[in-house]
Amino acid sequence: MSPTPPAPAWLLIEGGGSHTWVSNARGETILTTAEGPSTNPRSVGEDRAAHTLIDLINRAGRSPNAAPMGVIAAHGAASTRRAAEDFAALIHRTLANSDETPVPVLVTNDLTPLLLSARGPVCVTNCGTGTGFAARNGDRWARVSGLEWLLSDEGSGHDLAVRGLRAVIRALDGRGPNTTLTGLARLWCADTSRTSGDLGADLFTHVYRTESTKAHVASFAQQVLEAAEDGDQVACRLVQDAASELAAGAAAACRATAISTGTKYTLVLSGSLLTEATLLRGHFLDWVHDHLPPASLATHSSESRPSDMLRLRDLWLTTDALVPLREAMPTHSETAPTAAAAVHA
Known part of the structure; x- marks a missing residue:
């Protein structure tokens, strides 16, 4: 049988x-x-x-x-x-x-499951490798951004990393100010099989190598956050700009679903750059509490x-x-x- x-x-x-x-x-x-x-x-x-x-x-x-x-x-x-x-x-x-x-x-x-994770009005702000924003208020649903790294993803890990790497190249060229990101970039690409001593050339190899992915490039966002925590002015400005982009996305999703000041809504944070205690999370939450304070705050976890x-x-x-x-x-x-x-x- x-x-x-x-x-x-x-x-x-x-x-x-x-x-x-x-x-x-x-x-x-x-x-x-x-x-x-x-x-x-x-x-x-x-x-x-x-x-x-x-x-x-x-x-x-x-x-x-x-x-x-x-x-x-x-x-x-x-x-x-x-x-x-x-x-x-x-x-x-x-x-x-x-x-x-x-x-x-x-x-x-x-982002859809996260919109279902809380009762009542909810706004989801995601910032990891990419970004995404969505909100639900009764039968009104909305989604903002989320069209991948060439059309959107401002403020994301990938966006922050690319801006940080460009700041390094600008510093090397003399087109931009010196930044501690230069030393961090040297360490970041140190696992390249061959290093030439020319940081620009090594970064080129590291970023454009065949097996490189969007997530790999986005990993440099951690170095940008580290430099900002240590007070590097270039990195601080990049993180502040990223927080402003996250604020703009969350505000747009809330407007589309009529979530406004006084609405008892839940703000759900997801993605490693917002669920962890980063400077980016701090800047974003400062904006939220000043402009669109939620009734409750939830941090999404695996x-x-x-x-x-x-x-x-x-x-x-x-x-x-x-x-x-x-x-x-x-x-x-x-x-x-x-x-x-x-x-x-």
């Missing part, structure tokens, strides 16, 4: 500019998880994104002979509706070795991912609940399973 195949589980995927989290879930129980680098094609390229996603799904223990109950993806790759559809196609390709049963897929932006993603799944299974979300957030969905069927998954 052949063994009974395991019951199908939900495949949950959450990712941004530097990380991806994959899990299998049945009901309210997280069965297995796997974590790895970014699977955003615009950060790492289509081939690397696909390879990493396949690896993470396999490491999370998906049965190779059974299709999942459904796939829920909250991902930074969903910058537009078309991009969300493209990421859904990428997911389907990674599941190509399962049976022919169509797998229901929901792909939405990675521990909340399972509950966030299960909450998003349950929303998908609620008739018409995605209508206001789809209008504001880049979302692509394909035939959600019925809520009754999901109870048994």
